[in-house]
Amino acid sequence: MTFADRNANERMRAGLIADAEATLRLVASQPVPEGLEERMKAALKNAPRTGRVLAWPGSGGTRGWMQSTLVRTAAAAAIVFVVAGGGWGVYSHVKPAETARVIEMPKRVAAPGQFSSAGAMRTPNGTVPAPTSDVSKDEKDKPAGKSLKAKKPSRAKPGAIKSLPKR
Amino acid sequence: MAPSDVQDESQARANEETLTALVDEYSGAMYRVAYSVVRNATDAEDAVQEAFVRVLRHRDTLHEVRDYRVWLIRIVWNIVLDRKRRAKTRPETDDIADLARVLPATGLSAEARASAAQHHAKVLACVEQLPTKEREVLLLSAFEDLSSVEIAAVLEITESSVRSRLFRARNLMADLLHHSRSGQ
Numbered sequence: 484m485t486f487a488d489r490n491a492n493e494r495m496r497a498g499l500i501a502d503a504e505a506t507l508r509l510v511a512s513q514p515v516p517e518g519l520e521e522r523m524k525a526a527l528k529n530a531p532r533t534g535r536v537l538a539w540p541g542s543g544g545t546r547g548w549m550q551s552t553l554v555r556t557a558a559a560a561a562i563v564f565v566v567a568g569g570g571w572g573v574y575s576h577v578k579p580a581e582t583a584r585v586i587e588m589p590k591r592v593a594a595p596g597q598f599s600s601a602g603a604m605r606t607p608n609g610t611v612p613a614p615t616s617d618v619s620k621d622e623k624d625k626p627a628g629k630s631l632k633a634k635k636p637s638r639a640k641p642g643a644i645k646s647l648p649k650r
Numbered sequence: 651m652a653p654s655d656v657q658d659e660s661q662a663r664a665n666e667e668t669l670t671a672l673v674d675e676y677s678g679a680m681y682r683v684a685y686s687v688v689r690n691a692t693d694a695e696d697a698v699q700e701a702f703v704r705v706l707r708h709r710d711t712l713h714e715v716r717d718y719r720v721w722l723i724r725i726v727w728n729i730v731l732d733r734k735r736r737a738k739t740r741p742e743t744d745d746i747a748d749l750a751r752v753l754p755a756t757g758l759s760a761e762a763r764a765s766a767a768q769h770h771a772k773v774l775a776c777v778e779q780l781p782t783k784e785r786e787v788l789l790l791s792a793f794e795d796l797s798s799v800e801i802a803a804v805l806e807i808t809e810s811s812v813r814s815r816l817f818r819a820r821n822l823m824a825d826l827l828h829h830s831r832s833g834q
Binding site for chain 2: 495496497499500502503504506507508509510511512513515516519520522523524526527530
């Protein structure tokens with residue numbers, strides 16, 4: 484594209500933009516309908532003076548009982564009192580949950596030269612339910628100490644000759 | 651009567667007078683702004699009325715407003731944009747054709763007038779194809795009495811944004827018009 488071509492293109496684009504802006508200016512300069520101001524004033528006279536949602540009751544031109552600053556302050560204080568009292572009532576009736584009692588176990592540190600625990604954890608007695616079905620009736624009758632003795636597995640190999648009792 | 655009552659009454663009277671003065675001075679400008687968006691005389695007048703009713707509800711804070719013209723134009727601008735958004739079902743082409751017919755073309759022959767109406771319709775159709783931000787700035791820039799600072803205040807953007815959007819809008823308009831012309 485030569486310089487002359489580019490120049491012509493630019494001129495053509497400028498002309499198009501000018502045409503468009505002239506049209507928009509025509510739209511913007513449309514004549515205002517007659518009596519617009521009077522109609523607006525009449526509409527304002529008939530329009531409600533206050534917002535309906537947040538208006539104080541009885542504030543429509545006359546000074547109602549709620550217009551007094553003292554009454555408003557008292558009403559606000561009463562609302563604060565009720566809300567704060569309710570909050571305190573709830574707070575005083577709800578006890579905070581007790582924290583769980585946890586006994587910290589000391590970490591087992593392997594002495595130098597010994598095997599480590601390999602991450603094994605000791606499970607305290609009572610956390611796992613003890614099997615009850617295996618326990619026979621006879622064992623139940625026996626005292627606790629004897630029962631434990633009987634349960635203790637024998638280290639002797641099966642079929643080995645038992646040593647004779649000492650005389 | 652208590653002194654505070656007298657003061658309140660005089661304040662209310664002053665507000666009423668200010669409001670009447672605002673109607674006299676700015677309802678025309680507000681109408682034109684509304685018309686440029688809704689392109690319908692009745693809708694534009696409704697929008698102006700709604701704007702003044704909103705002003706009436708906030709008449710106690712009128713003294714806090716710095717620039718009434720920009721403030722009022724912003725109110726009516728937001729109202730018409732909101733209405734246009736809600737009434738999307740109406741076809742734009744009807745409005746454009748009506749408006750193109752209404753636009754003044756005095757001193758032209760019937761043929762030239764028809765051609766001018768066609769040209770206006772094409773331009774307005776291209777304006778509708780612009781992205782919203784660029785279209786808004788271009789529409790407001792057509793109001794010769796609105797500076798770029800005032801346009802920025804109406805749209806609540808910076809003045810440099812107004813200028814860059816206007817630049818983009820003009821380039822896009824040139825492209826669209828060029829395409830529509832070469833497509834014929």
